[in-house]
Amino acid sequence: xxxxxxxxxxxxxxxxxxxxxxxxxxxxxxxxxxxxxxxxxxxxxxxxxxxxxxxxxxxxxxxxxxxxxxxxxxxxxxxxxxxxxxxxxxxxxxxxxxxxxxxxxxxxxxxxxxxxxxxxxxxxxxxxxxxxxxxxxxxxxxxxxxxxxxxxxxxxxxxxxxxxxxxxxxxxxxxxxxxxxxxxxxxxxxxxxxxxxxxxxxxxxxxxxxxxxxxxxxxxxxxxxxxxxxxxxxxxxxxxxxxxxxxxxxxxxxxxxxxxxxxxxxxxxxxxxxxxxxxxxxxxxxxxxxxxxx
Numbered sequence: 001x002x003x004x005x006x007x008x009x010x011x012x013x014x015x016x017x018x019x020x021x022x023x024x025x026x027x028x029x030x031x032x033x034x035x036x037x038x039x040x041x042x043x044x045x046x047x048x049x050x051x052x053x054x055x056x057x058x059x060x061x062x063x064x065x066x067x068x069x070x071x072x073x074x075x076x077x078x079x080x081x082x083x084x085x086x087x088x089x090x091x092x093x094x095x096x097x098x099x100x101x102x103x104x105x106x107x108x109x110x111x112x113x114x115x116x117x118x119x120x121x122x123x124x125x126x127x128x129x130x131x132x133x134x135x136x137x138x139x140x141x142x143x144x145x146x147x148x149x150x151x152x153x154x155x156x157x158x159x160x161x162x163x164x165x166x167x168x169x170x171x172x173x174x175x176x177x178x179x180x181x182x183x184x185x186x187x188x189x190x191x192x193x194x195x196x197x198x199x200x201x202x203x204x205x206x207x208x209x210x211x212x213x214x215x216x217x218x219x220x221x222x223x224x225x226x227x228x229x230x231x232x233x234x235x236x237x238x239x240x241x242x243x244x245x246x247x248x249x250x251x252x253x254x255x256x257x258x259x260x261x262x263x264x265x266x267x268x269x270x271x272x273x274x275x276x277x278x279x280x281x282x283x284x285x286x287x288x289x290x291x292x293x294x
Contacts, residue, residue: 043118051125055097060090070109129156131199141243143218146188152197167196234279240267245291
């Protein structure tokens with residue numbers, strides 16, 4: 001078969017991207033209540049504010065007396081059974097952890113009639129929001145100059161998301177206060193970047209998702225090594241940027257719109273081999289174009 005194969009190359013652009021990680025941590029706190037400060041008949045402070053998971057430690061730390069006190073949950077000398085320390089003189093301490101929200105009143109078993117009472121007010125601990133960058137996806141590659149759309153999901157299980165801030169490195173792209181959460185990084189030159197989405201909730205907690213990306217200068221597309229093979233196969237190579245996508249087209253007359261797409265390939269290396277397994281037309285012309293940035 002006498003097949004004429006000509007190679008054609010249009011000009012296109014592209015970019016590169018890679019992705020992410022996100023974490024947060026929290027820890028419980030300990031509040032201190034002094035029992036009988038300076039030989040007084042009082043708890044200091046009388047009201048302690050904490051959040052769920054925190055602990056309160058009552059400390060008998062005034063050693064100039066042998067007066068005994070206790071801390072007992074309940075009111076008016078009637079215990080509720082949630083906790084109760086021994087009745088002791090200083091030095092002594094007692095700790096209780098609070099895992100449920102509410103107001104917990106307590107008293108000294110010896111001096112409640114003298115007004116030695118207190119309360120622990122436990123608020124629900126704020127859970128931080130969650131955020132995840134959904135675009136770009138891991139491993140994407142773009143060509144310079146790149147306009148990259150960053151999209152994220154964000155939610156808060158015990159409140160509301162007040163805003164999501166987008167950044168390229170330390171450069172802010174702005175805050176988005178309502179879903180859908182997105183921003184565009186414009187005209188990125190070749191290089192490595194980290195994209196961030198930082199979600200804030202109505203209690204001031206934050207969560208971060210990050211996506212490392214790379215932007216590459218597009219290499220010229222050069223077609224080479226054409227070879228007609230048995231069983232109507234035609235093979236050739238073309239240069240590419242690893243991670244960019246390319247479309248291979250074929251025509252019988254070089255006229256638009258007679259170009260037929262034979263396939264789109266994600267380049268796995270700087271040189272790609274393409275085989276047309278149905279090279280039955282004569283003449284046939286081939287061209288390779290770089291797929292535009294998403």
